[in-house]
Amino acid sequence: MEGYSIKCTSHTYITLEWNDQFIKCYDNDMTYMEDIIEAIEKRTRMKFTDIPRKSDIQSFDGLRFLHGGFKKGADWLIQEEIQEVKKAMSSLGYPIKRNPELDFIGKDRCKVIYDGHLIIGIYDFIKHTFVD
Numbered sequence: 001m002e003g004y005s006i007k008c009t010s011h012t013y014i015t016l017e018w019n020d021q022f023i024k025c026y027d028n029d030m031t032y033m034e035d036i037i038e039a040i041e042k043r044t045r046m047k048f049t050d051i052p053r054k055s056d057i058q059s060f061d062g063l064r065f066l067h068g069g070f071k072k073g074a075d076w077l078i079q080e081e082i083q084e085v086k087k088a089m090s091s092l093g094y095p096i097k098r099n100p101e102l103d104f105i106g107k108d109r110c111k112v113i114y115d116g117h118l119i120i121g122i123y124d125f126i127k128h129t130f131v132d
Contacts, residue, residue, distance in 0.1 A: 004044045007055040011062045016040055017054070032066040049077060057104050078102060085112055085123050088130060094120070 003019045014026040014036050023043075026036040037048045044051060053060075060074040075082065082099050090096055094114065101113035105122065109131070114120045122132040 004046060005052045005054045006040065007053065008059040008063070009055065011059065014040070016043070028064050033063045034066050049080065053107070075099065081110070081125065084125070084128065085110075088123065088128075089114070089120070092130070
């Protein structure tokens with residue numbers, strides 16, 4: 001379903017849009033994220049993580065879940081991206097001790113931070129490779 005997008009503002013409000021037109025805003029102070037995700041997936045018939053994001057990934061940090069409480073970071077939202085980067089790192093010979101940290105630069109690229117402090121490069125999700 002082309003046209004849907006989501007954005008998160010103030011680490012609390014999840015807004016669903018269709019072709020840049022407002023549909024509904026969900027308040028994470030009043031509704032757990034599991035319920036918001038279920039409502040959005042039912043309405044859009046898309047997996048929540050497949051809906052294009054209009055806000056940066058850091059905006060999704062600190063959302064409230066029924067199971068798991070407040071989520072630090074947004075790794076729950078970018079698991080597919082993390083797995084893709086881990087596969088690329090592994091093919092370059094990096095031992096994977098834990099998930100790399102991804103610092104997004106726009107929507108299609110991210111800095112990959114390895115072992116908490118070492119930036120190993122810029123990963124491009126369109127080209128599916130490290131570009132720098």
